Amino acid sequence: MASLDLHPVPVRESAGRRVPQLIAGLALYGASMALQIRSVLGLDPWDVLHDALSKRTGLSFGTITAITGALVLLCWLPLRQRPGLGTVANILLIAVAVDATLAVLPTPDALAVRIGFLVAGVVLNGLATAVYIGARLGPGPRDGLMTGIHARTGASVRLVRTAIEVIVLATGWLLGGTVGPGTVLYALSIGPLTQAFLPLVAWRR
Template structure:
């Protein structure tokens, strides 16, 4: 009975980490939006599409995530609980946080928002990746293409994000110092928080940390970033 209870507690912790992590990921993205100093590549794209459609950036994130998930079929990737939850919760959390958080004008407020958003993003990444409930839609596309093409994770991720970033800029998305800061900081931050939130006896977090260290960023074989 004690083994069963221990297993139940382990599952509860995993589910908690998954959903807290996803909600915080959306909140961290919203902080970067409010900072107005540049977003991560996918959110530059989401913001650009939002500008042209009138849809909220969170809604665009959900739609894009669902569309990317459809691309899993030809490359034979399999979604998990974390995959489906990722599609919906990150966008909903982002829109909710943007609704609650006013737009600051002073740079003295925007810079801390940016820094806080990047650090919170790293913490959120560590939380939900360590839960090990499957990759997010954008991750699965990257790892699937890596498997199908034989190209490195670093090369595939860079190629995808360059295309997404440039398209987002052309659509009017916000790229700037925050984009550069995110690119430089998210790998080390994710690696630190993966280890910090690793579940006892978990090998998955260690593998994810290895991929992060090799240039996979927060998007490795065992990850589920957006």
Template sequence: MSTASPSTPGTATSDPAAAPATSAPATSAPAASRRATSGTAAPEASAPGRRRIGRRLVQLYSGLALYGASSALLVGAGLGLEPWNVLHQGLAEMTGLSIGVVLIIVGAAVLLLWIPLRQRPGLGTVSNVFVIGLAMDGTLALLPDARSLAVRVPLLLAGIVLNGAATGLYIAARFGPGPRDGLMTGLHRRTGKSIRLIRTAVEVAVVVTGFLLGGTIGVGTVLYAVSIGPLAQAFLRVFAVPSAPSGSTVVAGATPGQAILRS
């Protein structure tokens, strides 16, 4: 991070009356200014940037882990999954793999589709592929079977709210969109169609395919669809990271949903 030069002129030059006639030419102000800005000034100035990027990293990985845990709660409730996890669950039923492993494989495959769309992944994009799947499988391994509605309904509601909070956390960190979100924005740019239309078409296709493969659709799917947008928007405001000063490269300059790590 660059440090501004001192604004007071002449502070680095010596008194001409005190200098002998044969002395070397006085040091130029720019050179002295460069010396004045070296030393401890740069580390002190970069400390807020380090704290900011530290907070963003915590938000990113906390959000991704909580997203995986919230998805596991929805699986445990058995009342309907979010669209992509309907597909993941169906593929897991078909292949015998865990739903978390399928999520990782599908995420990696979707990320490959970014290449012809000329999308640029960020740290959050790559982390999204692995962390959510691992957290999902880990939570499912600890989650007891829920048989009664008295347990399943609270699991469903907790999963949806936690998913909204997790979405706000990792998107507000601004380390790049997830593979599936980036696919939709890339298709939007290449086709000129609205994101709403593309998202609807992709998620309907995903849900139908997942359902045909054995994924769970239910009241939870509908409740998730109508509530996740407002929840994520509310939590984005809660977890928003203050922007870096103008000219800093610590914080990506894109919008939260499309930010790419540039530092």
């Protein structure tokens, strides 16, 4: 697959389409996270790490998420990544979308429904990632790491994303984070899903 140009571009360029795309992608991302949480079948790799660090430090889950995001942003420096509107919106909108979805979405008792929640959550997460990154208004801290490595090395989005997720998962598990079958499904499928959806939604000049 040819390398996609995913660097942020000025908001004024096609803002009428790109800003709504960004908002929709982040809202969908938060909703997809809630589906995975309500499935009770395993956290995604980053949240396994957040869970482990929260247990070890006594800090809240949200605080750990923010600190981790800030540290990941430091990794952007050697990759020459530039934060954008999407970088800030990522932190704010996803949190609101997760809480809003969790408030109205109960945890189902039936295993079949929970599996459905998990699969839908993972697939929608891949789509949401592609939608908001494809708006080219700046990726979130963690996805910026993915796109930066992709741009600098030429490695496929699939390979880069999968490698990051597996490393984060292993670290979180070793530190005592909660892992389940959904964690494995997410780690192995999110890279291919994101790469498959990106060409369909990425904004091009």
